[in-house]
Amino acid sequence: MSDAAALEVRNLVKHYRVGTGITGGGSIVHAVDDVSFEVRRGELLGLVGESGSGKSTVANCVMRLTEPTSGEILLRGSDITHLSRREMRPLRRELHMVFQDPYSSLNPRMSCGAIVGEPLRLHGIAKGGELRTRVEETFDLVGLRSELRYRYPHELSGGQRQRVGLARALILKPSVLIADEPVSALDVSVQASILNLLRDLQREMGFSCLFITHDLATVEFLCDRVAVMYLGKLVELAPREELFASPQHPYTQALLSAAVVPDPEEQRTRKRTVLEGDVPSPLAPPSGCRFHTRCPLEPRSAPRSSEEEPPLTEFTPGHLVACHLVSAGRPAPRLVEEPAKIA
Amino acid sequence: MAEPLLEVSDLSVRFDTDDGPVHAVDKLSFTLNRGEVLGIVGESGCGKSVTCMSLVRLLPETAVISGNAVFDGVDLLALPPKRLRAIRGRDISFVFQEPMTSLNPVFRIGHQIGEVLTRHLGLSRSDARTRTIELLDLVRIPSPAQRIDEYPHQLSGGMRQRVMIAMALACNPRVLIADEPTTALDVTIQAGVLDLMRDVRERLGTSIVLITHNLGVVADIADRVVVMYAGRKAEEAPVGDLYAAPQHPYTIGLLGAIPRPYHGDGERPRLREIPGRVPSLRELPQMCAFADRCPRADELSRSQVPELRFVRPDHLVACFHPGPE
Numbered sequence: 001m002s003d004a005a006a007l008e009v010r011n012l013v014k015h016y017r018v019g020t021g022i023t024g025g026g027s028i029v030h031a032v033d034d035v036s037f038e039v040r041r042g043e044l045l046g047l048v049g050e051s052g053s054g055k056s057t058v059a060n061c062v063m064r065l066t067e068p069t070s071g072e073i074l075l076r077g078s079d080i081t082h083l084s085r086r087e088m089r090p091l092r093r094e095l096h097m098v099f100q101d102p103y104s105s106l107n108p109r110m111s112c113g114a115i116v117g118e119p120l121r122l123h124g125i126a127k128g129g130e131l132r133t134r135v136e137e138t139f140d141l142v143g144l145r146s147e148l149r150y151r152y153p154h155e156l157s158g159g160q161r162q163r164v165g166l167a168r169a170l171i172l173k174p175s176v177l178i179a180d181e182p183v184s185a186l187d188v189s190v191q192a193s194i195l196n197l198l199r200d201l202q203r204e205m206g207f208s209c210l211f212i213t214h215d216l217a218t219v220e221f222l223c224d225r226v227a228v229m230y231l232g233k234l235v236e237l238a239p240r241e242e243l244f245a246s247p248q249h250p251y252t253q254a255l256l257s258a259a260v261v262p263d264p265e266e267q268r269t270r271k272r273t274v275l276e277g278d279v280p281s282p283l284a285p286p287s288g289c290r291f292h293t294r295c296p297l298e299p300r301s302a303p304r305s306s307e308e309e310p311p312l313t314e315f316t317p318g319h320l321v322a323c324h325l326v327s328a329g330r331p332a333p334r335l336v337e338e339p340a341k342i343a
Numbered sequence: 344m345a346e347p348l349l350e351v352s353d354l355s356v357r358f359d360t361d362d363g364p365v366h367a368v369d370k371l372s373f374t375l376n377r378g379e380v381l382g383i384v385g386e387s388g389c390g391k392s393v394t395c396m397s398l399v400r401l402l403p404e405t406a407v408i409s410g411n412a413v414f415d416g417v418d419l420l421a422l423p424p425k426r427l428r429a430i431r432g433r434d435i436s437f438v439f440q441e442p443m444t445s446l447n448p449v450f451r452i453g454h455q456i457g458e459v460l461t462r463h464l465g466l467s468r469s470d471a472r473t474r475t476i477e478l479l480d481l482v483r484i485p486s487p488a489q490r491i492d493e494y495p496h497q498l499s500g501g502m503r504q505r506v507m508i509a510m511a512l513a514c515n516p517r518v519l520i521a522d523e524p525t526t527a528l529d530v531t532i533q534a535g536v537l538d539l540m541r542d543v544r545e546r547l548g549t550s551i552v553l554i555t556h557n558l559g560v561v562a563d564i565a566d567r568v569v570v571m572y573a574g575r576k577a578e579e580a581p582v583g584d585l586y587a588a589p590q591h592p593y594t595i596g597l598l599g600a601i602p603r604p605y606h607g608d609g610e611r612p613r614l615r616e617i618p619g620r621v622p623s624l625r626e627l628p629q630m631c632a633f634a635d636r637c638p639r640a641d642e643l644s645r646s647q648v649p650e651l652r653f654v655r656p657d658h659l660v661a662c663f664h665p666g667p668e
Contacts, residue, residue, distance in 0.1 A: 050529035050530065050531065051500075051529055157620055159620075187386040187387055187556065188386060188556060188558070188597060188600050188601060189386065189596060189597060189600045189616065189617040191600065192599075192600035192601075192602075192614035192615060192616050192617075193614075193616040195602065195614055196613045196614050196616060199613075214529065214530070216530075217601065217602040217603060218602055220602060220603075220604055220605075221602035221605075221611070221614065222602075244604065254531060255530060255531060257534075258530045258531045258533065258534035259530050259559070260530075260533070260534075260537075260557065260559025260560055260562065260563050261559055261562065261603065262558040262559045262561075262562050262586065262598060262601050262603065263562055263586055263603075264562040264563075264582045264583055264586050265583065265586075265587075267559065267562045267563045268562075268563070272534055274531070274534050274535045274538060275531045275535075277485075278499040278501060278502065278532075279499070279529075
């Protein structure tokens with residue numbers, strides 16, 4: 001199984017220490033706690049969660065932009081968790097990232113052509129005429145006019161800038177692309193063109209992609225499998241159709257029911273579960289199941305829910321859920337059967 | 344039955360910048376009826392926020408505003424500043440997008456809400472405090488008597504937005520203008536804020552202008568929708584009509600651009616893209632502003648500005664070739 005994985009994350013933990021001053025002490029932010037998943041070859045895996053769920057920290061650890069506290073990251077089967085920057089360098093060809101903000105992730109002093117060509121230059125793969133040809137080809141690939149090579153990022157629209165970011169990430173034909181909220185800063189009509197482009201390119205080039213987002217509709221459109229995170233934990237992982245048709249974890253159920261649909265009739269007739277309270281602080285995550293403080297099904301699993309952490313277990317083949325109420329073949333109760341809390 | 348409360352006609356807003364004028368809003372007219380939720384949708388730069396800011400004159404001095412905005416018999420745009428101040432925050436109040444930056448970080452939330460009450464309603468400090476606790480309770484903030492003495496940084500984003508709404512509701516306003524009230528919030532929190540706004544409308548009868556780029560939010564709560572493009576109104580319709588039978592090619596494009604669940608067999612269709620980009624607002628185009636991106640554009644669209652026409656009762660479209668696909 002693992003030799004098929006383009007990227008594998010095993011028991012990843014990232015704790016940040018905060019508030020350490022001269023007096024010592026301080027506390028620990030549990031950003032990511034024991035998260036494991038794999039991105040199969042040629043697969044688009046969506047990683048979904050709300051702010052503070054740790055999804056971007058996962059991306060940063062995978063990219064080795066932050067040092068994980070523990071756990072392993074395997075790129076095509078080889079452990080890259082503890083490689084030095086120098087050892088990491090040749091592997092950077094295989095692993096590229098597109099960032100959320102198309103404004104701050106491009107160097108304002110470089111022309112767009114230079115930005116896109118930089119990976120080729122730094123890896124010493126091409127220069128001169130060949131470099132230019134490859135940059136032109138890549139501009140064409142992402143649907144940018146070739147003249148834009150001489151323009152600077154500030155002269156481009158948000159959508160064009162995100163295409164430049166995508167061109168830079170894809171020019172080395174990486175085997176894995178990490179995309180962290182690549183469309184959330186863009187207008188709806190521009191989002192559509194970037195999502196279409198990403199889907200086309202993925203089919204054409206066959207790279208594997210970890211797509212991080214808070215937007216369920218995007219995941220539904222783009223991804224093959226979906227992983228849901230809550231407060232540093234993976235709570236559910238399933239193939240797309242399965243997750244949307246039969247979400248199990250109460251958090252996933254609530255998340256799906258809260259998403260708005262652009263159809264007044266449907267939107268106004270669906271029952272939704274509004275979660276009570278706020279996401280607890282990652283400085284002191286709740287004991288047991290991290291969702292138990294807000295879980296509408298909590299009475300049914302208490303007191304176990306606050307004492308014991310539910311492991312990620314297989315509900316059906318390929319569908320993993322971390323909830324005390326779910327076991328192999330036994331689904332969780334539906335939330336929408338609870339009285340809807342609509343005023 | 345529809346009783347107009349706020350009538351905006353021929354509103355134009357121009358900013359005189361160092362690089363010349365920018366025409367943010369061009370002859371926009373709309374009506375807000377009593378007890379209604381009016382959604383104003385559009386993408387960045389379409390003039391939706393500027394429109395609402397101009398009504399209560401919260402724009403910088405570089406803005407040149409013309410037209411009328413009649414609220415309860417008085418023209419807000421012609422009112423002397425002192426009288427406008429008495430209306431703003433009392434009869435017409437605002438909720439902004441960023442709950443982080445629209446609260447003052449150095450004052451307790453009780454002080455900030457109380458200020459509205461002492462200023463507009465002349466309540467004493469102790470009465471203001473009692474009323475503030477009621478308001479926090481109204482917006483469903485748990486243990487309001489404790490929360491009242493907290494500072495904004497002690498609250499989560501969703502809580503802060505509830506505080507903003509409490510502040511906006513302090514004087515029982517007749518109109519609440521909410522500019523992207525849920526954009527900065529997570530989906531599960533957004534659902535709660537939308538429920539709260541629905542509740543406010545039903546219990547207090549407040550009319551709401553909801554400005555957003557999110558067509559899902561509009562579908563959830565609006566009664567009527569105005570779609571704006573490049574400072575002009577492209578389409579206006581009751582919410583059901585707009586989604587079921589959009590007429591303007593821009594509206595059709597926007598609705599097709601949103602990913603939605605696909606249950607069919609075989610290849611999932613691509614999302615609809617709108618080619619090109621929004622025109623510059625430096626000059627007012629003497630044509631349909633959408634013509635350069637529109638599959639239906641012809642000579643007529645490129646030579647004249649389309650007037651708004653009724654295609655059905657209550658359904659207005661500014662297009663020479665309206666209709667479903």
